[in-house]
Amino acid sequence: MKSLHMLDHVLIIGGGVVGLTTAWELARRDRKVCIVEAGTFGQGATAAAGGMLGLTAEVHFGEGDLLAFQKKNVEIYEEYVNQLQTASDTDVDYRNQPTLVVARDRDDEEALQRVVDYQTGVGLRAHWLGADEIKARHPSLRNVVRAVACPDDHRLDPAALARALIVACRRRGVKMMEDSAVLRVMSDERGLRGVVLEDGRRIYANQIIVAAGARSATIEGIPELSGPVVRPVRGQIIVVDGGEQPPIDTVIRSPDVYLVPRRDGRIFIGSTMEEKGFSREVTVGAVRTLLEEAWTIVPDLDERPIIELRCGFRPVSLDGRPILGPSQLSGLFLACGHGRHGILLAPMTGRIMARYLCGEQEGDPEFEAFTPRRFATTP
Numbered sequence: 001m002k003s004l005h006m007l008d009h010v011l012i013i014g015g016g017v018v019g020l021t022t023a024w025e026l027a028r029r030d031r032k033v034c035i036v037e038a039g040t041f042g043q044g045a046t047a048a049a050g051g052m053l054g055l056t057a058e059v060h061f062g063e064g065d066l067l068a069f070q071k072k073n074v075e076i077y078e079e080y081v082n083q084l085q086t087a088s089d090t091d092v093d094y095r096n097q098p099t100l101v102v103a104r105d106r107d108d109e110e111a112l113q114r115v116v117d118y119q120t121g122v123g124l125r126a127h128w129l130g131a132d133e134i135k136a137r138h139p140s141l142r143n144v145v146r147a148v149a150c151p152d153d154h155r156l157d158p159a160a161l162a163r164a165l166i167v168a169c170r171r172r173g174v175k176m177m178e179d180s181a182v183l184r185v186m187s188d189e190r191g192l193r194g195v196v197l198e199d200g201r202r203i204y205a206n207q208i209i210v211a212a213g214a215r216s217a218t219i220e221g222i223p224e225l226s227g228p229v230v231r232p233v234r235g236q237i238i239v240v241d242g243g244e245q246p247p248i249d250t251v252i253r254s255p256d257v258y259l260v261p262r263r264d265g266r267i268f269i270g271s272t273m274e275e276k277g278f279s280r281e282v283t284v285g286a287v288r289t290l291l292e293e294a295w296t297i298v299p300d301l302d303e304r305p306i307i308e309l310r311c312g313f314r315p316v317s318l319d320g321r322p323i324l325g326p327s328q329l330s331g332l333f334l335a336c337g338h339g340r341h342g343i344l345l346a347p348m349t350g351r352i353m354a355r356y357l358c359g360e361q362e363g364d365p366e367f368e369a370f371t372p373r374r375f376a377t378t379p
């Protein structure tokens with residue numbers, strides 16, 4: 001079995017948005033990079049994602065350090081997209097349009113008011129629209145009593161983002177290997193040695209980044225990921241053809257469903273949050289519930305064809321925060337556990353990981369909450 005010696009390369013395991021953006025950042029710093037991907041680049045959770053950069057609409061109580069990190073990403077997102085689009089000549093359908101969070105009844109409204117109080121309390125912008133305003137601005141919405149507009153939320157097409165990153169990486173000379181699943185990380189008394197692939201091939205490297213999304217903890221030999229530290233949370237998505245004049249032009253959310261329009265007329269309707277391991281099933285119950293909810297808010301969808309049903313696995317860590325930084329095994333780095341926010345967190349993830357690999361990030365208290373050390377097996 002052929003072995004590859006890539007000791008002058010950074011080896012990245014996993015070619016989703018996290019691995020690709022990190023590869024691109026490193027390559028822009030003139031580092032040699034090789035990515036090994038188990039299947040096809042960009043076809044993991046990244047391909048299933050809605051593409052909401054939902055800083056405000058998706059805020060959760062008590063996620064202070066994550067929120068600060070999300071804000072940093074939003075601050076640089078436009079610049080990141082501009083640089084990437086120039087580097088790849090690929091449009092990622094980045095849109096600066098507010099998310100609309102709708103209330104269908106009094107209960108929704110009360111719950112939403114509590115969220116708005118929290119949002120504005122932590123410095124996010126969110127404001128109520130009354131029924132008349134909703135009718136004027138979003139004429140296809142029905143059964144909505146009030147809604148909250150979140151002007152700092154944006155969106156893009158994650159599949160296009162992955163395509164752009166693939167082109168940008170190739171143009172920068174990143175070595176890209178598909179159909180190459182890593183079985184384990186190799187180390188011995190001298191330290192990190194490389195990886196063993198499922199087909200028995202070995203790749204020798206002395207700097208490795210684990211960015212295998214929901215499957216990161218299935219790779220053997222990573223001290224911090226020896227238990228179920230990162231797990232898959234399944235999300236089912238329905239893709240509808242919205243036609244030449246789609247009924248919505250901005251992201252609409254209710255407590256039970258979201259609808260994300262794309263430039264090409266497709267509308268992504270999602271999504272479930274399910275603890276089903278790596279089962280790829282798309283189920284009748286989930287599709288029924290999502291469609292019913294979506295149809296209640298946007299009845300004009302009634303005649304529109306369903307073009308695809310898909311699911312993906314959010315890589316969720318034990319404490320719900322991403323895992324970013326050096327492992328206790330010298331030379332090994334982790335970039336996983338981005339949960340529901342991997343698209344939103346991509347720009348800063350790439351930058352931080354590139355800084356770690358270049359020895360510039362050590363000891364930054366700002367990112368301490370994400371250190372892999374919190375899952376270390378030895379002190």
Ligand SMILES: Cc1cc2nc3c(=O)[nH]c(=O)nc-3n(C[C@H](O)[C@H](O)[C@H](O)COP(=O)(O)OP(=O)(O)OC[C@H]3O[C@@H](n4cnc5c(N)ncnc54)[C@H](O)[C@@H]3O)c2cc1C
Nearest residue numbers: 014016018038044045046050051052182213235342343344
């Ligand atoms: C339904 C759904 C909707 C979502 N909506 C949003 C959204 O609107 N906004 C947002 O910010 N985020 C969203 N997310 C979350 C986002 O998609 C993820 O956080 C993000 O894609 C994670 O990127 P990743 O690169 O870590 O993982 P992935 O995209 O899954 O990439 C990991 C890659 O590693 C590869 N791999 C796995 N094991 C190995 C191995 N052993 N060897 C080599 N390669 C391996 C996989 O094949 C895969 O290509 C959503 C997720 C889902 C499922």
